[in-house]
Amino acid sequence: MGKLLKTGWYVLYVRSRHERKVDDLLKENQLESFLPMITTIRRWSDRRKMIKLPLFPSYVFVKINSSMDFHKAVSIEGACTFIKFGNEYARVSEEEILKIKLCIGSDELSDIKTSGKLLRVGENKVINSGSLSGLECEILKINNANKIIVRINSLQQNIIASIPSYHLVSLGNIA
CATH class of the missing domain: 2.30.30.30 (SH3 type barrels.)
Structure with a gap:
């Protein structure tokens, strides 16, 4: 990988409400991904329903091991870009x-x-x-x-x- 990228977990920003689809497509492309989901109750005027929502809307975590993984992840349909803070990509530790x-x-x-x-x-x-x-x-x-x-x-x-x-x-x- 390049000088700026190290192996580890990165945060992929995805289109709104495309988190599950992107997570599934990443796994189909043999990339390790993690989409934290929480169960919540949504209320409408006539009913209540338990639904699963992403803990971090529009974020999917992707484990990047090579520059090829990096480019493969960002080319997935629904993926926008990797999150950056300043000049560095947001890396999340395994811990x-x-x-x-x-x-x-x-x-x-x-x-x-x-x-x-x-x-x-x-x-x-x-x-x-x-x-x-x-x-x-x-x-x-x-x-x-x-x-x-x-x-x-x-x-x-x-x-x-x-x-x-x-x-x-x-x-x-x-x-």
Whole structure:
């Protein structure tokens, strides 16, 4: 690969509502891809329905191993371009991909949402048990279930979810 590209996970920006199609086409072309999906309830005037939506709208994660993979991924129907921050393509570490997989696969979390805002209010904590153990978070609201924010730095996104307060400890109290 070129000097600017390294092997790893990159963020592919796709046309609106084409995430599943692009993910399927990437897999058909023997490229490893990841599309985090969440289940949500949509309400209409006459009914409610549970549907699956992408956690990050218009984003599909693609594992790039060569420059050929890079060009093959961007040439998929519905794919627009790879996300860049400044002059560098947005790379997501394997650890962050695993954390996203844990978040969407966890039964302990509910109301999962994303936000691009960098919130500064609240107390920083570390999750001490469950599938998200060791993850740092910020408290948004305290009631029966604490709202937490998990910052995924390479995406410049937040994951917002409800988690029980007994899963949280102060940053200074981790062993």
